[in-house]
Every structure is written in C-alpha cells, then in structure tokens.
Amino acid sequence: MSGDTAxxxxxxxxxxxEGSSTxxxxxxxxLTEFALIKDIVGFAQDAYGQAVQFRMSTNGTLLDDDSLRxxxxxxxxxxxxxxxxxxxxxxxxxxxxxxGSFERISRMIPNVLKANPYTLAVSVVSPRTAPMVSQxxxxxxxxxxxxxxxxxxxSAPWGDRDLRVLxxxxxxLAAFYTAALNEGRKIYYSPFDERIKxxxxxxxxxxxxxxxxxxxIAVSASGTVYPCVQFIGDDGPEDRFNSIGxxxxxxxxxxxxxxxxxxYAEKTSCRGCALEGRCATFCGxxxxxxxxxxxxxxxxxxxxxxxxxxIVDDLATRLWKKNVELFRRKFYDKHFAVSSYLExxxxxxxxxxx
Amino acid sequence: MRLKxxxxxxxxxxxxxxxxxPMKGPVHRAARGGISSLLLMALTEACGDTGxxxxxxxxxxxxMLTEAEARAIIDRIFIENEIALEKDFPLIFRWAEDSLxxxxxxFNDSLKVGYEYVERYSEDQVFxxxxxxxxDSAGNADGPYIDLIRLEFFDHDQQATVEAEIxxxxxxxxxxxII
Numbered sequence: 425m426s427g428d429t430a431x432x433x434x435x436x437x438x439x440x441x442e443g444s445s446t447x448x449x450x451x452x453x454x455l456t457e458f459a460l461i462k463d464i465v466g467f468a469q470d471a472y473g474q475a476v477q478f479r480m481s482t483n484g485t486l487l488d489d490d491s492l493r494x495x496x497x498x499x500x501x502x503x504x505x506x507x508x509x510x511x512x513x514x515x516x517x518x519x520x521x522x523x524g525s526f527e528r529i530s531r532m533i534p535n536v537l538k539a540n541p542y543t544l545a546v547s548v549v550s551p552r553t554a555p556m557v558s559q560x561x562x563x564x565x566x567x568x569x570x571x572x573x574x575x576x577x578x579s580a581p582w583g584d585r586d587l588r589v590l591x592x593x594x595x596x597l598a599a600f601y602t603a604a605l606n607e608g609r610k611i612y613y614s615p616f617d618e619r620i621k622x623x624x625x626x627x628x629x630x631x632x633x634x635x636x637x638x639x640x641i642a643v644s645a646s647g648t649v650y651p652c653v654q655f656i657g658d659d660g661p662e663d664r665f666n667s668i669g670x671x672x673x674x675x676x677x678x679x680x681x682x683x684x685x686x687x688y689a690e691k692t693s694c695r696g697c698a699l700e701g702r703c704a705t706f707c708g709x710x711x712x713x714x715x716x717x718x719x720x721x722x723x724x725x726x727x728x729x730x731x732x733x734x735i736v737d738d739l740a741t742r743l744w745k746k747n748v749e750l751f752r753r754k755f756y757d758k759h760f761a762v763s764s765y766l767e768x769x770x771x772x773x774x775x776x777x778x
Numbered sequence: 779m780r781l782k783x784x785x786x787x788x789x790x791x792x793x794x795x796x797x798x799x800p801m802k803g804p805v806h807r808a809a810r811g812g813i814s815s816l817l818l819m820a821l822t823e824a825c826g827d828t829g830x831x832x833x834x835x836x837x838x839x840x841x842m843l844t845e846a847e848a849r850a851i852i853d854r855i856f857i858e859n860e861i862a863l864e865k866d867f868p869l870i871f872r873w874a875e876d877s878l879x880x881x882x883x884x885f886n887d888s889l890k891v892g893y894e895y896v897e898r899y900s901e902d903q904v905f906x907x908x909x910x911x912x913x914d915s916a917g918n919a920d921g922p923y924i925d926l927i928r929l930e931f932f933d934h935d936q937q938a939t940v941e942a943e944i945x946x947x948x949x950x951x952x953x954x955x956i957i
Binding site for chain 2: 733
C-alpha cells in the first residue's frame with residue numbers, strides 16, 4: 425500500500441466510523457511495511473488524536489526490540505500468530521527456505537509479554553497438528569500467555585479420524601483448564617471460554633463477534649474496500665467482485681447492505697437445533713470461504729461444535745459444582761475484567777517491592 | 779462431514795443467563811464504585827483465521843455502543859412511538875435544594891418528555907445523586923419526565939439493554955397518561 429493510499433484509507437475509515445476508528449494492520453505480514461506503519465500512525469495521531477486507535481495482527485517473525493518499543497509507545501496492541509509448541513508451530517509456519525519460524529518468534533516472547541502481559545496468542549489447528557493441540561496450548565500458557573485464541577483451519581480436509589484425535593486433545597485440555605482454575609490461574613482459552621459464555625451469559629446474537637461490512641471493513645493495498653479481510657484474496661479482478669466500494673468513491677451501499685443482510689440472516693440449517701446460539705456459526709467469512717455463502721454453515725463447523733460442546737459443558741458443570749471461585753467470578757461477575765485487572769496491578773506492585 | 783441438528787441436549791448443568799454472582803471484597807467494591815474506563819484488550823474470537831501462514835483477520839471487540847449509536851437507537855424508538863424530540867435541548871431543572879442547567883440529549887418541550895445518555899462514570903460529578911433523586915421524583919409527578927440512560931461498561935448486549943429501558947420508560951409514560 426502506498427503512503428498516499430494509506431492516509432486516504434485512514435481518512436475514509438474515520439469518516440465511516442463517524443469520527444473515530446480502530447484500525448488493525450494485517451497481512452501477509454504488516455511488519456514488512458514497518459516504515460509505512462510508523463508514517464500512518466504519526467499521520468493519524470496528528471490528524472485525529474485519540475479518536476484513532478491501532479491494532480495489529482502479526483506472525484512475529486519481524487518483531488524486534490525497536491518495533492516492539494514503537495508498538496508499545498503508541499498503544500498498538502497486537503495479537504501474535506503462534507500455533508503452540510515448536511513441533512506444532514513449525515508444521516505449517518515456515519520460512520521460504522523450509523525452516524520453521526518458531527525459534528525466531530520465541531526469542532521475543534518474554535519481551536512481548538513484559539510489554540503487554542495480556543497479549544493474545546492466536547493458534548490455528550489443522551488435521552496435521554490436531555494431535556499436538558493439548559501440549560501446544562499448555563506450552564503457550566507455560567510461556568506466560570494468558571489469552572489463547574484457537575480456531576480450526578476450516579479449509580483443510582478434516583476427516584472423522586482427525587476430529588476423534590482432536591476430541592481427545594480437548595479432553596486433556598479440559599483437565600488442564602480445571603486444574604488451572606482450581607489454582608487460581610487466570611487463563612482464557614477461546615474454545616472453552618466462548619462456549620461457556622454462551623450458556624452462562626448470553627448466546628451468540630446477530631452481529632456478535634462478526635459484523636462484516638458494517639462496523640468491520642477491510643481496505644486492501646489498492647484502496648478497495650471489502651467486507652472483511654478474508655474477502656481480499658489477491659485483490660485481483662475476481663476478488664473485487666466481493667468488494668463493497670473504495671476509498672476513492674466510497675461505499676457501494678447496495679452491495680454493502682447485501683453482505684450485512686446475508687451475514688445477519690438466520691442460518692436456516694441451524695433452526696431448531698438444541699445448540700443454536702452456542703455454536704461458532706456466526707462468522708460470515710468462514711461460512712463464505714467454505715461454502716460460497718455467508719449464511720450456509722460448513723459441515724466441519726457443525727461436527728466440531730457437536731464434538732466440543734459436551735466436553736465444555738461437562739467441564740463447566742464440574743467447575744460450578746466444585747464451587748471453583750475463579751470459574752464463578754469469570755463467568756458470573758460482570759465486573760470480573762476490572763477487578764481482575766486491579767488484582768493483577770496489585771500483584772505486580774507487590775512483586776516490585778518484595 | 780455433515781450438518782446434523784441436535785434434538786436434545788442437557789449437558790449444561792451450571793447456571794444460565796441472568797444469574798449474577800454477589801459481589802464482595804474491597805476489589806469488587808472499588809470496581810463497583812466507579813473506576814474509569816479500563817479497556818484491557820480484545821477478549822473475542824478472531825473472525826475465522828483460516829489461512830495457514832497468514833496472520834488472519836483482526837480480532838473483534840465486544841459489541842459496545844458508542845454514545846452516537848445509543849442515541850440513534852433511542853431516537854428511533856421515540857419516533858416509532860410518534861414522539862418528536864429536539865436534540866440537545868437547553869433545560870434548567872430546579873428542585874427544592876438546587877438547580878442544574880444542561881442540554882438534554884433529546885427532549886420534547888410540549889410533553890416535557892426526553893432522555894439523557896450518561897456516559898459511564900464520567901458524568902457523576904454533573905448528575906449528582908441529589909439531581910438524580912430529584913429528577914426521579916419529578917418523573918413520578920409533574921415532570922419533566924427524563925430518562926437517564928446509563929450503560930454498564932460490561933453489559934453484554936448494550937443495544938438490547940437500551941431498547942428495553944426506553945420501551946419501559948415509554949410504557950410508563952403511557953400508563954401515567956403523559957403520552
């Protein structure tokens with residue numbers, strides 16, 4: 425993306441956000457354009473001050489002390505793509521020469537967590553890495569991550585055997601999660617936490633977590649606007665079929681409305697299912713990539729949710745019946761995030777003075 | 779792989795939905811007492827990171843309304859009930875002990891009906907407890923009838939909360955014969 429396009433994209437996004445915007449850098453790998461990022465952040469802060477916040481999604485391979493310092497100084501929270509332990513991560517995330525990227529990333533992890541202890545590790549699971557999930561996730565928490573967001577590679581060729589393997593991994597992780605909460609360790613593991621919330625708090629609703637084309641949009645390097653980053657592809661002529669406008673000409677409102685309505689549309693395949701509202705069927709991008717339709721749920725999601733939900737609910741039921749304090753606070757105390765943060769601050773201060 | 783509906787499911791045997799844990803302890807009291815906004819990070823699911831080797835789409839924030847969004851929802855509901863509101867209406871509200879001049883976010887001067895969106899804890903200094911008590915009393919008597927809308931920072935469905943509150947307020951006014 426050119427500097428000029430980037431600046432006009434910021435202006436466009438702020439106007440679309442009615443005076444404010446949270447802008448996330450993504451890729452590819454955004455840090456390949458670190459100079460541009462610095463330029464854009466400076467431009468936005470001069471022009472809009474606190475009305476523009478930045479986030480980033482990075483694979484960490486280009487993260488160093490300089491870039492980390494910049495990101496920290498400018499309050500740019502980022503998520504780190506880290507699949508698990510070295511074996512799991514290096515299965516897919518390799519450099520061009522075929523070597524794994526884990527070692528390079530792992531050198532920066534202590535500094536990353538020191539700068540922001542709440543940094544999110546994003547892990548993707550494929551059929552090949554399914555047997556390593558439990559060890560991989562546990563190793564992420566052992567390294568100091570408190571938040572692990574994990575999702576499937578929905579485009580991979582999952583088979584029944586792969587899901588059986590993954591089921592055993594989740595069962596192992598359920599035991600780990602139980603022990604961790606019993607010990608008072610504040611961890612977030614999205615496959616468990618988000619599903620528990622859909623029962624303990626509220627089910628997934630329209631626009632929850634995926635508001636593509638509406639409050640969430642993506643701008644490609646050419647300045648084309650897409651409903652979400654997943655629609656950009658190579659930003660070629662075929663991909664532009666799914667665009668909803670450009671920073672030059674603004675939104676094509678009809679196309680934009682189409683995507684919003686399709687994403688909000690009822691998933692008719694799920695109507696009447698006892699798990700409706702609890703499953704991760706909300707992501708229009710995932711549905712679209714797998715089935716070609718925003719409102720059609722791919723079978724892998726259904727199979728995965730039917731496999732996972734009993735494991736999660738048995739886990740949560742045990743934690744409730746055992747009166748595990750941290751479980752009750754996490755899911756039933758609406759001020760938990762604040763009180764937890766205050767506790768963490770207190771613990772840090774104690775550690776600093778002792 | 780196939781889509782298959784689950785007909786019966788009874789594995790979740792922990793409390794659902796509206797159960798709220800009682801708060802106790804100094805940390806909870808501090809949190810309840812009005813700590814200013816401490817947004818920590820996105821505790822949300824990334825939107826389908828399906829590309830091995832890519833960094834995936836940006837994580838999504840919990841769905842929290844901005845003031846502009848909340849006011850748009852509120853204005854819509856008033857319009858649906860055929861009540862026109864003037865934006866930022868200057869009003870001096872007087873009660874026995876004091877008075878307060880402020881611009882009401884939306885107000886119908888002939889009906890003396892309106893609302894004020896209170897942004898989290900930052901306006902406690904303006905809308906004091908005495909003011910709120912006096913406004914409540916006026917709202918049950920001769921007016922003005924102004925609903926103070928105040929969203930809890932961690933309400934999970936803020937749109938539903940706002941809609942429910944305004945609907946309830948309008949129903950109350952209808953019951954009183956004000957509208």
